[in-house]
Amino acid sequence: MDEQHSRPLNTALVAGPPSALPTDYGTFTLRSYTFNGITHVAMTLGEPADSEAPLVRMHSECLTGDVLGSHRCDCGDQLTASLEAISSAGTGILLYLRGQEGRGIGLENKLRAYALQDTQGLDTVEANLALGLPEDARDYQAAAHMLTHLGCNRIRLLSSNPAKSDALNQLGIEVVGRLNLQLPDRPENSAYLQSKRSRMNHDVPNGHPDVEHSTGLDVYRTIATNDEVLAQLAQSEDGFIATRSGDAMFVSGTLDRRHLHCIRAAVGAVMVGAGTVVADNPQLTVRAVEGENPVRVILDPRARIPRDSTVLQSGDAPTMWLIGADTQVEGPLAGHVQIVRLPSTSGQRVDPHQVIAVIREHVQGSILVEGGGQTVSEFLSAGALDRLFLTTAPVLIGDGVPGIRFAGSDKMSKALRYPFRRYVFGQDVCTEYVLSAAARKHSAQTPAQLREVQEQEPSIG
The missing domain is CATH 3.40.430.10 (Dihydrofolate Reductase, subunit A)
Incomplete structure (x- = not known):
């Protein structure tokens, strides 16, 4: 585990007032949280603190996927599917974590990594390393603070990345289950997702075409x-x-x-x-x-x-x-x-x-x-x-x-x-x-x- 994921929590968290946010998936309560100079957002539906283990999505900021509709990654699809899942459950939390563009390397470096992938055929991990950057530079301390403030120290995590649940567990948030959003690969992001599965230990979706004998692709x-x-x-x-x-x-x-x-x-x-x-x-x-x-x-x-x-x-x-x-x-x-x-x-x-x-x-x-x-x-x-x-x-x-x-x-x-x-x-x-x-x-x-x-x-x- 990266050292940054195991550092003790500090108290540098500033919570903003709650407000209503009507969306296609229901009316969420929106609240800002500023931690170490970066402002993040928590979207809550229902009363997650009253749930024994509410659904939680820790979503890393992705301008290209979330805002511009890029198909190079699955971020926009994951964001939409998470909101749908929380809506279906009736209660839950989406933490929108800013400053985590490109798995924490920043927007400029992410676009530089894209260029290396396009011109040199590198995968998403190789491109980060070629720039002298870690394959994943994200820090989840802010997320742990936010969940504690919301009264949710025991959760089910919406993620295909086991490193996220490992990080939260080390930061004092008990992850009792992890749910993989079953999203089919797009033609444009299949290689990217395969790299994350083979090199970063992300889950292979149930029924994915890598599974033998599948006739339901x-x-x-x-x-x-x-x-x-x-x-x-x-x-x-x-x-x-x-x-x-x-x-x-x-x-x-x-x-x-x-x-x-x-x-x-x-x-x-x-x-x-x-x-x-x-x-x-x-x-x-x-x-x-x-x-x-x-x-x-x-x-x-x-x-x-x-x-x-x-x-x-x-x-x-x-x-x-x-x-x-x-x-x-x-x-x-x-x-x-x-x-x-x-x-x-x-x-x-x-x-x-x-x-x-x-x-x-x-x-x-x-x-x-x-x-x-x-x-x-x-x-x-x-x-x-x-x-x-x-x-x-x-x-x-x-x-x-x-x-x-x-x-x-x-x-x-x-x-x-x-x-x-x-x-x-x-x-x-x-x-x-x-x-x-x-x-x-x-x-x-x-x-x-x-x-x-x-x-x-x-x-x-």
Whole structure:
């Protein structure tokens, strides 16, 4: 524990008069507290002193998140969710602690740390240390004084950070329970939150995508309730989706393939290129989880897939065979197969945007571009994707069928960078790139659910 958290309390606390503060979450009592020259605020609802252990949120000041609506951190979301939780409980306290910007390093240094994260790829801890600053410089003496003045020496803390409860306990405030506000990561802050979990011991939310076997990720519901175009690809650490012979059984593990089936169950159509059908003869159905099979779409301008392919022979799902405007197909087809003509392209490859437009004429819902590497890469390069799931498996193939490939830039500053989230599926790591503004908007949901983390005793209520 930092020395500043274990120093004895002093009496340099000046309390201001109470006043009423009507908010969207109820009418709070507002009171200022000045401690060592810094004025903080306590918002109380009901009579927390009469509660055996009221809910308390110690909220560090964050101009960018609380006021400016930044998505780089989760501060604004935590503030809103805390007020909602206190309102639902009917009583509680929110301590708004000023002078704690950037975990206590100040606004100027926080913005300097942001710049290092942007230009050098440092995480939130590395950036602070690179500036010669501690990873967390906050002092909670003022908070302990405020709680004592409010008659609340035994509390339940709204926080995912165990260091906060440790500090309060050492300062004479008994934390009998800690509740983690269940907020989904935003695409823009996922890396930041992962760093705090891995490097600063913050809680991993219950049901977080790092938890194996989860089929209830928010992203599946997001895909199912919006009309997006997304792609999924699993490749080796060195960037191949199959060996040189085309063997891809299997690059990634069972949990990642289950994740793929969850996506299939959420979309209206799943599309692959002809090369994938020729090499893998896929079923493109939902088998690992419950759900309906999406419409299978085969992008095959020259109609070169074998007539005995599963997608043409099996009636498990309706199948759209996208072929060229002038391509001839001989003989009858099974009843589940529909031939759909692509726009004439004068010998050039079909524009991905035109392919999407054709599919949308026949199928509602999101569209999954599942493979292969060339098809996914073309849709990515064309800016036709809203979302990309790229799984890397801990295997080195050395040479084979390439995964994501596109014309890059000579300068690293021109490399593609998008908001992302990471999911751990067994030994595989799946990175979800949120490519479009629409997908970012769809992903920015913040339900305020709570999970309680036990401290010294079982929590109350």
